Amino acid sequence: MKITLTVNGKKYEVDVKPNETLLDVLRDKIGIKSVKAGCWRGECGICTVLLDGKPVKSCLVLAAEADGSEIVTVEGLMKDGRLAPLQKAFIEHGAIQCGFCTSAFVLTAHWLLSRNPNVTREEVIEAINGLICRCTGYEQIIEAILAAAKYYKK
Amino acid sequence: MDFYGEVVSLTFKVVGKSIPRIDGLIKASGEAQYAFDLEIPGMLWAKLVRSTIAHGIIKKIDYSEALKVKGVVAVVTGKDLPYKLGIYVGDRDVLAVDRVLWYGQPVVAVVADSLEAAEEAAEKVVVEYEPLPAVLDPEEALKPDAPLLHPKLGEYRRAPGFNPIPGTNIASKYELKKGDPEKAFKEADVVIENKFKAPMVSHVYLETMNVIAWYHRDGTIEIWSSAQSPFAVRYLMSASLGIPLHKIIIHRPFIGGGFGGKAGLNLEPLVALLSKHAGYRPVRLLLSREENFYIAPVRTGIIAYIKTGARKDGRIIAHDSTYIFDSGGYADYAVNVARAAWYKCTGPYDIPNVHCISMAVYTNKVYATAFRGFGHMEFHWAVERQLDILAHELGIDPLEIRLKNALLPGKGVLPTGEKLREDAGRLDQCLIEAAKAIDWGKPPEKPKEPWKVRGKGIAALYKGPAEPPNAAASAIVKFNEDGSVDVLVGTTDYGQGTITSLAQIVAEELGLPIEKVHVRFYLDTDANAYTWQTVGSRSTFQDGNAVLMAARDAKRKILEIASQVLHVRPENLELRDEKVCVKGEPWECVSLQEVVFGYTYPNGHTVGGPVIGVGYHMPERRTYLDPTTGRAPDGSPGAPTIFITFGAQAVEIELDLLTGKVEILRYAGAFDIGKAINPLLVKGQIYGGAVMAMSLGLFEELKYGKDGRLLNPNLTDYKVARAGDIPKKMIPIIIENPQADGPYGARGLAENVMIALPAAIANAIYNATGVNIYEMPMTPENILKAIKEQKPELIEKAKKALMEYLEKKG
Numbered sequence: 001m002k003i004t005l006t007v008n009g010k011k012y013e014v015d016v017k018p019n020e021t022l023l024d025v026l027r028d029k030i031g032i033k034s035v036k037a038g039c040w041r042g043e044c045g046i047c048t049v050l051l052d053g054k055p056v057k058s059c060l061v062l063a064a065e066a067d068g069s070e071i072v073t074v075e076g077l078m079k080d081g082r083l084a085p086l087q088k089a090f091i092e093h094g095a096i097q098c099g100f101c102t103s104a105f106v107l108t109a110h111w112l113l114s115r116n117p118n119v120t121r122e123e124v125i126e127a128i129n130g131l132i133c134r135c136t137g138y139e140q141i142i143e144a145i146l147a148a149a150k151y152y153k154k
Numbered sequence: 155m156d157f158y159g160e161v162v163s164l165t166f167k168v169v170g171k172s173i174p175r176i177d178g179l180i181k182a183s184g185e186a187q188y189a190f191d192l193e194i195p196g197m198l199w200a201k202l203v204r205s206t207i208a209h210g211i212i213k214k215i216d217y218s219e220a221l222k223v224k225g226v227v228a229v230v231t232g233k234d235l236p237y238k239l240g241i242y243v244g245d246r247d248v249l250a251v252d253r254v255l256w257y258g259q260p261v262v263a264v265v266a267d268s269l270e271a272a273e274e275a276a277e278k279v280v281v282e283y284e285p286l287p288a289v290l291d292p293e294e295a296l297k298p299d300a301p302l303l304h305p306k307l308g309e310y311r312r313a314p315g316f317n318p319i320p321g322t323n324i325a326s327k328y329e330l331k332k333g334d335p336e337k338a339f340k341e342a343d344v345v346i347e348n349k350f351k352a353p354m355v356s357h358v359y360l361e362t363m364n365v366i367a368w369y370h371r372d373g374t375i376e377i378w379s380s381a382q383s384p385f386a387v388r389y390l391m392s393a394s395l396g397i398p399l400h401k402i403i404i405h406r407p408f409i410g411g412g413f414g415g416k417a418g419l420n421l422e423p424l425v426a427l428l429s430k431h432a433g434y435r436p437v438r439l440l441l442s443r444e445e446n447f448y449i450a451p452v453r454t455g456i457i458a459y460i461k462t463g464a465r466k467d468g469r470i471i472a473h474d475s476t477y478i479f480d481s482g483g484y485a486d487y488a489v490n491v492a493r494a495a496w497y498k499c500t501g502p503y504d505i506p507n508v509h510c511i512s513m514a515v516y517t518n519k520v521y522a523t524a525f526r527g528f529g530h531m532e533f534h535w536a537v538e539r540q541l542d543i544l545a546h547e548l549g550i551d552p553l554e555i556r557l558k559n560a561l562l563p564g565k566g567v568l569p570t571g572e573k574l575r576e577d578a579g580r581l582d583q584c585l586i587e588a589a590k591a592i593d594w595g596k597p598p599e600k601p602k603e604p605w606k607v608r609g610k611g612i613a614a615l616y617k618g619p620a621e622p623p624n625a626a627a628s629a630i631v632k633f634n635e636d637g638s639v640d641v642l643v644g645t646t647d648y649g650q651g652t653i654t655s656l657a658q659i660v661a662e663e664l665g666l667p668i669e670k671v672h673v674r675f676y677l678d679t680d681a682n683a684y685t686w687q688t689v690g691s692r693s694t695f696q697d698g699n700a701v702l703m704a705a706r707d708a709k710r711k712i713l714e715i716a717s718q719v720l721h722v723r724p725e726n727l728e729l730r731d732e733k734v735c736v737k738g739e740p741w742e743c744v745s746l747q748e749v750v751f752g753y754t755y756p757n758g759h760t761v762g763g764p765v766i767g768v769g770y771h772m773p774e775r776r777t778y779l780d781p782t783t784g785r786a787p788d789g790s791p792g793a794p795t796i797f798i799t800f801g802a803q804a805v806e807i808e809l810d811l812l813t814g815k816v817e818i819l820r821y822a823g824a825f826d827i828g829k830a831i832n833p834l835l836v837k838g839q840i841y842g843g844a845v846m847a848m849s850l851g852l853f854e855e856l857k858y859g860k861d862g863r864l865l866n867p868n869l870t871d872y873k874v875a876r877a878g879d880i881p882k883k884m885i886p887i888i889i890e891n892p893q894a895d896g897p898y899g900a901r902g903l904a905e906n907v908m909i910a911l912p913a914a915i916a917n918a919i920y921n922a923t924g925v926n927i928y929e930m931p932m933t934p935e936n937i938l939k940a941i942k943e944q945k946p947e948l949i950e951k952a953k954k955a956l957m958e959y960l961e962k963k964g
């Protein structure tokens with residue numbers, strides 16, 4: 001079947017199979033490889049994208065269900081090739097090691113800070129608790145998110 | 155010119171600065187390409203058929219139905235791939251040939267033009283087995299009547315210093331003796347004996363194993379792999395397939411975690427051979443998480459027996475230990491893990507009389523490999539718990555007993571007889587600093603809920619790279635026309651921050667801003683400089699020394715060219731701020747850009763040429779070890795490691811006596827790394843390693859059913875730490891006593907941050923409860939079980955406290 005997706009502001013029409021996931025469509029049909037996968041069954045969270053503004057695990061979403069929706073991946077946070085404050089904060093605070101999980105954490109944090117720029121450490125932890133990072137021990141990720149919060153305050 | 159130069163007295167411009175990682179931008183923007191992201195037009199997909207029994211003979215394989223599936227290109231069995239693999243013992247089949255050794259071992263591979271077709275066909279393959287009795291426990295596997303996994307063990311190729319025992323399940327065995335332990339045990343005031351255990355665990359790197367291979371018709375093999383040590387992949391493939399090295403090219407993109415799990419040769423030869431069988435077309439194999447759990451190698455488990463003899467004042471005079479490492483179905487790195495634990499068997503203590511046995515034992519489980527810490531977490535778990543038990547027995551403070559026995563520079567003697575070098579790290583400083591950071595000696599505050607208890611624990615550690623005495627590293631520093639440089643190394647940075655540190659070293663040496671130094675992110679074995687492997691926390695030290703030498707080589711060449719231009723001898727010139735100037739006359743200069751591609755005079759005559767510096771690092775004065783003595787082959791002290799990084803880890807924990815749940819309130823880790831080339835990235839290692847170690851200590855275990863089937867092959871049943879689990883507060887402490895032959899005095903760190911933490915947690919549990927834990931992981935169930943066995947009254951008291959608390963609250 002044919003579906004329409006808006007990804008990072010650009011419209012795509014793609015042919016999908018009924019059992020195809022949003023993850024596979026984004027990576028293999030649209031070619032957005034920043035969306036990673038580590039379990040393909042909703043456990044690691046590193047396939048996270050924003051679907052109509054909310055973080056979802058794209059390995060659990062059928063492409064057909066996402067028809068007509070708006071998707072944002074980490075590229076969509078950037079402006080004219082410039083990094084968003086969260087991306088910069090991740091680099092500066094040492095929140096990136098292997099980098100395989102980075103997009104998922106950045107997108108989840110973006111959703112969190114967009115709704116509530118006055119977050120506490122506990123709220124940050126709660127928001128990212130569904131995501132696995134095996135490298136950083138989360139500490140510098142938490143620091144980076146808290147540091148980037150100021151850019152979300154009006 | 156002495157390329158090591160001065161260590162201590164320099165002031166640094168770039169080294170020692172917290173520069174954000176140079177590959178941060180490409181990762182944050184999502185552009186970094188991992189093996190997982192690569193595609194080759196026309197590539198085929200492979201799918202593996204796995205064994206459904208833990209041990210048995212393959213009777214018959216019928217894949218006729220699989221061949222009928224549309225899109226199937228080839229079906230390959232073990233018999234089609236008659237090669238033996240293995241880094242230290244050549245015991246491994248590419249696909250199981252006539253015998254399967256674990257539940258989940260790959261037996262047949264199907265190649266098709268889509269993953270769906272390959273999957274469909276794989277399901278149609280029928281394998282008949284004749285089951286054999288399986289052995290899952292390494293101690294059981296040692297019994298004389300245990301089923302034998304490798305009846306041909308005596309015929310396998312083996313590397314020097316490894317010691318398989320044919321006719322048994324011992325993949326390799328080591329023994330050493332120092333002093334006179336029998337006598338010392340008789341003279342000891344106390345002797346204690348204990349048994350400790352740790353299970354096999356999974357690395358859970360987030361990028362599962364995946365490989366694309368293309369066997370070209372001209373006999374060249376190209377491989378794109380999520381592999382830590384591309385040069386080792388190439389070498390081991392060449393050795394086992396009999397193909398010259400230059401005919402094998404490994405491309406290593408970014409790697410989504412490794413932690414030792416991707417250290418050696420894994421799926422690469424299989425996929426390469428599948429490409430050949432599929433008519434020289436590129437083939438991809440990507441493991442799902444479940445497949446990764448079944449097929450990819452894991453960390454060794456351990457059963458450890460320790461006997462310790464000490465005097466009343468806490469001085470340890472005798473140590474006797476037997477470490478039995480669970481190697482799974484093949485020897486892989488496990489035989490070297492057991493070896494590393496053998497020559498460091500006492501833990502970081504100076505014990506005059508020592509007897510140690512260590513071995514890797516085959517069992518019917520997936521094979522074990524390197525895992526960050528390389529066996530040291532497993533045996534330190536035993537040593538550091540034992541030391542606390544001894545301290546309690548003698549009524550001595552756990553910190554004091556460690557200080558009393560600590561290996562100290564210039565004095566301490568290691569189990570192999572080697573004296574610790576004078577500029578080695580200071581364990582005593584690490585212990586004192588880590589203890590101070592958690593207010594050691596001050597009782598913890600009372601928890602708010604009276605059914606909880608708090609305690610403090612400390613544990614020490616040491617480790618150096620476990621590698622052959624000729625494990626080299628090399629580097630090329632190549633100037634570009636505009637005065638910037640490209641740096642080519644062989645190491646893989648899958649998060650440790652190595653390439654940033656290496657860039658800092660080059661920038662420092664050549665007086666360049668870090669922005670002008672490019673270290674190649676993507677590695678190709680036919681273009682990059684060689685390094686043996688990316689393991690053992692060796693990269694900063696060895697690849698660091700190699701780039702330092704290469705940068706100094708480039709500098710020498712630059713000064714030679716400038717000397718002709720400025721008419722002063724090279725030694726009277728200095729290179730700084732991208733200029734070469736006459737010493738003492740800083741206005742007489744030529745810019746770097748003018749000389750790095752040769753200097754051209756106004757009339758066109760040119761001197762010099764493009765500047766390329768080369769460098770290497772080779773371990774110095776390291777020896778092979780005789781597996782029966784721990785000494786060098788000539789009987790002199792055995793010298794296995796190029797440096798030893800000492801450290802201490804201390805925690806304050808809170809334990810819920812009703813649920814058995816442990817929470818870490820404070821963690822302090824102190825490590826003597828000689829020099830922090832980049833403190834920000836060092837901190838990242840300390841945090842990341844602490845949480846990984848905590849996760850292993852508290853949660854992780856591969857669980858097997860009686861039939862040998864893995865019971866938790868997914869991330870729901872196999873729990874790893876999440877953000878909500880981490881210590882409430884983490885305090886990284888960097889100690890810098892430089893080592894003369896380290897780059898700027900630096901030693902490695904990335905593994906050491908793991909090693910002692912689980913023992914420190916268990917020691918804190920004892921401090922809080924008086925209950926001893928002997929087995930990892932310290933899950934709530936296991937902790938409650940230990941309390942019920944040793945101090946059931948604590949639980950009763952906690953229940954009462956809860957009732958009173960609720961009553962009071964109304």
Ligand code: FES
Pocket residue numbers: 036037038039040041042043044045046047048057058059060
């Ligand atoms: S890949 Fe989607 S949650 Fe792991």
Ligand code: FES
Pocket residue numbers: 095096097098099100101102132133134135136360410411649
């Ligand atoms: S940085 Fe490697 S998994 Fe998070």
